[in-house]
Amino acid sequence: MLRRLRQACAKYWGRWLLALVLTGVAASQVVGMLPGEWVGRLDLFFYDLRMRVVKAELDPRIVIVDIDEKSIAEIGRWPWSRDVVAEMVRQMTQTYQAQSVGFDVVFAEPDTSSGYTRLEELAKGELKDVPQFTRQLQSLKPQMDYDARLAEALKGQPVVMGYNLSNEAGAIAKGQLPAPAFTVADLGGRRLDVTHWRAYGANLPQLQQAARSGGFFNPLPDEDGLIRAVPLVAQVGDNFYESLALATARVALNGKRIKPVFLQNDAVLSDEQLRDYGALDSIAVDVKPDPLFIPVERHLTTLVTYRGRGGPAGGAFRYVPAVDVIRGRVPHDQLDGRIMLVGTTVPGLNDLRATPVSPVYPGVEVHANLIASIIDGDFKQRPEFALGYDMVQILVIGLVLGILLPMLGPLMSILLTVAAGAGIGAFNFWLYNAGGLVLPLATALLLIAALFVCNLGWGYLFEYRNRKAIVNLFGEYVAPELVAEMAANPESYNMEGEIRELTVMFSDVRGFTTISEGLQPNELREYINLYLTAMSEDIRGNRGTLDKYIGDAVMAFWGAPLELPDHAARAVATALKMQQTTIALNQEFVKRNWPPLKIGIGLNTGSMRVGDMGSRIRKAYTVMGDAVNLSSRLESITKVYGVGVLVGQATRDAAPGFAYRELDRVRVKGKNEPVPIFEPLAPDSELDAGLRADVEQWHAALVALRAQRWDDAERAILALQEKSAHGLYALYLERIARYRTDPPPADWDGVTTFDTK
Structure with a gap:
């Protein structure tokens, strides 16, 4: 055993050393000692791939009320008058009994389409001295004040108004924000790693006040422009606000409020750590009978689990035209008691986003996916032990493949490499689906590829010549x-004498x-x-x-x-x-x-x-x-x-x-x-038994001949000759005849001497 081990070390030490170096490089990249931006991009690619390969299944609980081309063709260009929107709200909340309604649109400007504002100006100006005009205008107000009509439709209904946050230079605060989810004072001195915003474009005060809640719909694109995570909470001033998806899900679940949940082992944390993001565990939604906990990542974001390619044909959520909802044409079994999100898929209305599953993904469906995750408690997470997991898989790959690949032939090396890559990928995919864990994969696959390529290159550059020499020699x-067989171990063979x-x-x-x-x-x-x-x-x-x-x-x-x-x-x-x-x-x-x-x-x-x-x-x-x-x-x-x-x-x-x-x-x-x-x-x-008997008889004749019993030897050979005309028998019969006439000397040893080659 030791001899074989020494032989293996002598033969493979170079490639084993190379595998050790490659594993060290991979480990250094994992712990951040080497630049890894492109490795991170590759990990994002694998993350995206996981969602692309999952087949979408229709989620009947969430419906997209789509301001689509059909709706615009029947009602007119967007934005519609607020009386139309009010009718849509009434249909969704009263006719179809929506669990909650989230508006992925903003109503920041007053609606003047009815002309009521101009009539009010006349009543206060040129016609102020005409009492009949003023009285008539007051009687028309319920019909002509479309913003009031929409506010009336919103009152007491589970509606969440969407709004936009901004940090652009020159941006101003406009409209009214909903009541904050919590404030800086509620944190007890702790700090949150959360996105800060200076301005906002919110809804008209009368609309926001009438609605149950509100939520921002700002995404946070990654460096490549794709939306993979959405913030659940954002900070404006000293207040913290919910996202549209979180607020809509909370209202649907009859939750009263949300609050940050910090780690419980405060005793082992320093004061500085207590004020740090690392002490935050999750966001809790106050629902009955048990609170719902949503795990969060950096900037209080959560990963979006995309369930399809998006749009009406994406297969994840049912889309219904807004005009069909307004006119009551949607069958009740498709809409009753659902969570409804109002948005648009019309390209000109600029609500299409770049996501891992599609470069033109409806923004409203981003919220739908997140709502589904909140309701199900099904979140994808990048766990804190991800770095340790990555380090372990790097070391295991480096050890196993580093040792085995140099000892295998090309075909087995390919099979082992493919099996290792497929195994690591399948296990990673299983952890993603079964446990919701998003774990690194790129460095491990790159190490597998590097070990294979380097072994292949080593075999070609350093061993090919030896093998070719063996082939040429032998x-x-x-x-x-x-x-x-010899070429597999060329160093064991040479032409030295x-x-x-x-x-x-x-x-x-x-x-x-x-x-x-x-x-x-x-x-x-x-x-x-x-x-x-x-x-x-x-x-x-x-x-x-x-x-x-x-x-x-x-x-x-x-x-x-x-x-x-x-x-x-x-x-x-x-x-x-x-x-x-x-x-x-x-x-x-x-x-x-x-x-x-x-x-x-x-x-x-x-x-x-x-x-x-x-x-x-x-x-x-x-x-x-x-x-x-x-x-x-x-x-x-x-x-x-x-x-x-x-x-x-x-x-x-x-x-x-x-x-x-x-x-x-x-x-x-x-x-x-x-x-x-x-x-x-x-x-x-x-x-053959007969031939075996003849051989024994021949050996007996040979013994008699060497004992110079010529007659016995002759009789035995003649008997054999009767069975077969073997030239051997004629040769010895001739010798016996010669020995009789010319007997060998007394010291004869029975040896025949040949003097020629």
Whole structure:
């Protein structure tokens, strides 16, 4: 385990260090040590995306009474006379029994459309001496004073008048504000982080006094111009006022007032902290049976949860034309007992806002969304632990991906990166939907992308050359899958010479001279190409290393450059496979009237030097040593014994899973020590019972021969020859005949000596 850990550290330390640096950079950005404006913009993008992917569902509790093009076409251009508005109020509050009505419009100027004001001026001027005119005017006042008619319609009804706050240079206070929600004196010395306004454009005093309440409708756009949060409370002078949405929701819920709620653990807060925004917990709406608490953020704002793309087609709220309400044409089941907001979707009336879900979102629907959140107590919050959460996810991502990505291949790296990004995003989205938590996501996703890209770049810049070198070095020798396996750890392979135990093979075509004389040059070329291709595929298909072609001969070895504990068994299995492939090739050659193919294969196992060898002009990755030479000698004497494959004692011992027939003990040229040689027949578990019996009988004959019991040996071999005309039997019958006439010396060891290669 420790060895593997040390190897991993040696191999991946560079990329692990890079991952640590990237994680440190991400953590520094989270805590504000690095500029992060663009990261904040990206987090806003993900925040917006959360709302865009949520399908809108119609909220039947809130209805938008829309001053739309249809209404303007029937009634006339806006603003309408106050008697029309008064009729609309009466219809909404009395006919349709609205829970509350919020006006997203301001009635700041007196309505003179009836001419009553001019008549009053006449009654006080030129016609002041005409009592009949004055009396008649007084009788007409209820019908012609449209502002009074609207004020009368508002009295006692759950109507909230909207107004606008301003900090523009030169702005003045106009109209009358509603009664404040609370004052500076009510705070007990605490300060609130709230928006301050100098001026306002409010409704006529008689209208505001008649209405139940009032609320401002100023949004607070973010730096990119989108409205994501709306202030619930604003300060004008020493007074604090409700927003239109808050006031409308409060009236609908029969709430009497609102008040700020401060944290209860005052004992652990300093006096300075008590006066700070950090001590504020929420805004409470005094409703029965239990108060409703609205969490607030900086500037006493709350995030708007947009429920659709906005407008009549947005799907979140029902829109009804104002003219249909005035004329009583809306079915009662669509309007009775609803919260109603009066606004406009006509582009020319300038009440369209840029929001995360649409660049042209009706302003009145911003209030509708906030009212729905207040009623449901469903608010999205950026919790105080957001920074800690972000830091934890950064560290986890840096640790997990930083360690794993360097150890994985390209495909698995892509899958892990996608899974990590999708997992973090899905968890973030789940927290948003299930818990209403708006948590940072951008830095985590950027770190995931940075770790992936840097690992990819590292692999390309620093490892690609190593892998390409491996392919260039070994691509001609070993199978592509072995090259890929080696390329995964290029530092473990090189062409430097080393001593290693391997199994080496030599294969040669029998009678190639005769074959070449019987074929045309083009036929011979195709003949040898087919043969060499088939043999090479068998070798490489069993993880062998193709060394070289020597004319019609093939040299290969197993166990280098890739270590193979079972190199001997693979070599023996390959030799048997090559003999089967030869049979299949001969079927094709016979069809072409080509000479049949017969090959001899010699295998030997032992220590040998392997590596890049040659001259400064040309080198090759090959093997050298006595074990290699013996393999070549074994191949050359296969024809003597009439067998296709010969292996040495070391190969037989290293590959015990096969059935072997011992052929002889030989002393090849250049070797003084005798070597037992064997013919591999098949995997031991697959050997035919009859052939197994013949092998045992042959081994008994060999024992008799070495004991110089010529008659016993001859009888056994003759019995075998009756079953099969194997060239081995004829060879030994000939030897027995020679030994009878020319007996071997007394110290004969049963070894056959070969004086030629």
